Amino acid sequence: MMKQLQSQSGASVFQYALLPQSPLPAETIGGNGKATLLIEEMFEKRSQVDLTEGDTVQTGQKLAPFKTSDAYVISSVTGKISAIYPYPGDFGSHFTAVDIEVANDEMAAPIEDLEPTLEVLQAYLAEAPGKPPLHLLGDPDRPIHTIVVSGVDTDLLVSTNQYAIRTEIHAIAKGIEVLKAAAAPETVAIAVPRDLIAGFGHTGADVLKAVSPDYPAAHPKLILYHAFGVEVPADKNCEDMGYAFFSAESVAAIGQAYDTGRLPIEKLVTLIDKQCRVKVITARLGTPVGAILKTAGIATGDRDRLILGGPMTGTAIYDEKLVVRADTDAVMVQDAADVNLVSDYSCINCGECVHVCPTRIQVNMLVRFLEAGQYEDGAELYDLLSCVDCGLCSYVCVARIPIYQYIRLAKYEMARVSAVAEASDES
């Protein structure tokens, strides 16, 4: 499959795959037996939370159990809580997991009228499918002047946003209307794949931008650079420049919520099977990955790889019981035979990574610093922070060095160290 992708584009640079013009309707999958909801807050002791095992929850009910924090999750099922436990995420993040035994009869939680204000959005829709970055809005220190609705997917084969922009255009239009009313940005732009640019005149967006099909042109920083002509400094984010990126799916979810008066609980997920065939389905948030794969008829075996996200930037998981979350755009299964491993060669300076890098980083030099743990020097001398996390350097590396992993580790370590330094400054 990899070879096929390569031969299509000629060089070793990828192009995003486009869905057929009229995609099949998404199948709804999951919801049988058990769901696990994750709340973005560290679970330390039982007394912290208001919930206990045995409580019943209803579909669409907001669970905000912490006395000390506003963190919440919208229940996607009706049933009885069977367990509450701490759940470690990747890169040192912590969650509180809530297991729910799904009951047979579904009950929808009543909901008050949704006003199109920022407070309401942030109180009910921050955990909506697609995970709208609502926390970026309404910050007086960092005003957002442009909201970009991104109808492109950042990873290869993943088609979730593309699917949303094709099939839920009315919900997106409604979502844009709500966002305009709530956050009053100067501009709302919509970014779509270049091949699909026709037919987006009625979304209510002020600006329509085409995104090149070359991977990784859909990364927010690269969209800003190529489509908007804005170069984001390496140590800043898009929001620092006044741009907030909302995935098409999240805007559709907002629109749907205001249209129907119910909180959306179903997530579009791109399923990628062992032959790299792509299918978009919908699944309730909190559905275990294993259940989705079972329903879709994708078999897994020992030594396969199970990936949340796409082939270039996803996260390999160790258990089929892990669940679909608001930002899980894709689930990919890779056959044991296709699994590549890294080697212990050092860099041979062939230059492939430098040629393929979309941000012109001297990866060959950078990796020498990162291997030695000299992250600060790597950032200062060889542009570590310019990296947009596309993974192409690792993809082409002849010596099979885990370059992308080094880069992510370096960024994580630098953020951690500077956070510690800030904390000690304050105290």
Added chain:
Amino acid sequence: MGEMIKMVIVLTILSSLSGGVLAYVKESTQERIEMQVLQLVKGPAIMSIFKDATNDPVADRFSIDDEGTNLDFFVAKIDGKQMIAFETSGKGYGGDVGLVVGIDTSTDKIFGVGVTTHSETAGLGSKAKDDPKFAAQFAGVDIKGPIQVGDPINALSGATITSDAVCSAATDAGEIYARLKPQIEKELQAFK
């Protein structure tokens, strides 16, 4: 203030002691050093040129004042003919290359040459001294003619600069010889 004076005194005493000792040693070794230079630097080169001399060329020498510098001339007798030898130098790759040029005074042709001091690269330029074939090329060459690499001298392979230096030293010798010939002939009478 007291420390200042102490510093001055200590430095002055040390310096003058040092100067005194060195001056004494220099004075007492000067003669020996000159002998060493003659015997060990020019001596071997001269002896290699005048292998068949019937006298001792290092001992039989005179000097002529040439425009302010004192040049030593060494006299050898071979088959009844008088030869002279003296040292010149050329600019080599690693510094000056010293060359003793032996001249047959009856024919004004080079009798032989020998490299004395040099700091050329071992194995390349140092062959000028170590490779007898190179020096042998000079025998019989007219001292008046231009002596250049290529014609009549073939360069040492890989050491063009050293070869040039030797040739230019030989050319210099020719000029000096031509300039001082009358004086040399006068001095030579004494060794007849």
Added chain:
Amino acid sequence: MAKSITHEFMKGLWEEVPPFRLVLGLCPTLGVTTKMQFGIGMGLATTFVLVCANILVSMLRKVVPAKVRIACFIIIIATFVTLVELLMQAFAYPLFLQLGIFIPLIVVNCIVLGRAEAFASKNGLMLSIADGLGIGIGFTMSLAALGALREILGAGTITLWEGIELVNLVNLFPGFQPFQFMVQAPGAFICLGIMLCFMNMVGNR
């Protein structure tokens, strides 16, 4: 810690042998070691200067004001170096010709100034002599070893002193072709690198 004369002498032979352990005095180490005899000659000259300078510096350590001590050390060292140079010209002229500029350069050899500053100016006469002698002999041995290695590889011989050849591979094996690279400047670096590598391997046991 009580300093014993034996300890100060012995440390220069292995623990603190200058070019390999302290990695000091590399200029002559690389420059003159084309033959073992040059290494020994250079080492002996340095040892002489080192011991004499140590004696004088140690004796004068109470007299010399701290502010001008480096200047005084340099005067003392330079005097002995010039002395060595003159004596060498008078009594070992061929060696002097070969060592050339490296003899006057002993003045700026960091081992000599280093011992004067770090040891002799703080210790008594006997200790300083022992220190200078130990370091000097260690330096001589190192140069001799490096010289022997380069000479045997690069010329096929080991020359202990002018005219005294310990080994001559060219005579032993008529077909022997010396690896001339080793007696040239880059060969010095490679040989020194190899010897440093072995010293570290043995030292880290």
Added chain:
Amino acid sequence: MSRKKMFIVSHAPFWHNGSNIQERCYGMIWAAMPAVALGIVQYGLPAVGVVCLAIATAILAEYLMNRATKRTVTIADGNAALLGLLFAMLIPATTPWWVVVVGTLLTVVIGLHVFGGLGANPFHPVAVSMMMLTVSWPAFMDFDAALVNYELSFKAVFPLTLAKNLGTAAVADFSTLDLLLGRQIGGIGSTFGLGLIAGGIYLIAKRYIRWEICLSFLASLFLTALAFHLTDPVRFAGPMFHLLTGYTLIGAFFLLPESASSPVNPVPMLIYGAAAGVLTMLIRNIGSYHDGVLLAVLLVNLVNPLLDKIRPKALGRMA
């Protein structure tokens, strides 16, 4: 409940384009084959002996160094074999066995492993060892002397020596076609112009080497030779002659573009190649060595870290 499935957990990306070091090294060995084949045809069994001995020694040396430095044994990746082969391609077929062994050891140990192995060598290992041999045993590296006993169907004089000593007229009877077809003496694998060019094109097509380096080297060598030739047509031979003699082609396709010691950005690559071309011609025409390619390679290898400082501004790097 069945046993929990064991998944492989690793980091992104989960795809790889399939390239690896082994494929690269064997690709370069294949590319060298035509030139080596002609050498073997011309010089017969002694050439086979030299090539085999060099490769065997290189692999053994790599194995021993891997063990000595306590690293993974990497003799299977073909890099050692490639170095041995390249070394054998540069030397005459009559080189004594012990020179081959010493030269190969120098290549692998001094040229490669003392610097830290594959990827860490600042110079091309083969160029390093070749220069050491040239300095130490010039007699064995002299093609005229080494190949004097061969009955060859063409003029058995090293063209560059002729050109250096006797000028353009002496090399007039080397036609471009003869040189392309390897009808000249030289190293085992360094004479067959067409074979080397074919190998080079294969390497460029497979992206194992960069065309920028090869072409800028050849172009600048051509132009410099042309400039010399126009200044003094009697003394300095023409550009086509220099393009096809000595180590020019093997240098252009196998020595200069060696990845660890060459730059990776387009502009530095062009400067790197061009500098090597000019240096080669300067050494050939006014230096003291007959062929300057190896020295030029070493010199530009030395400048490579500086050249690598010339690079495009990364996205988001402000002033």
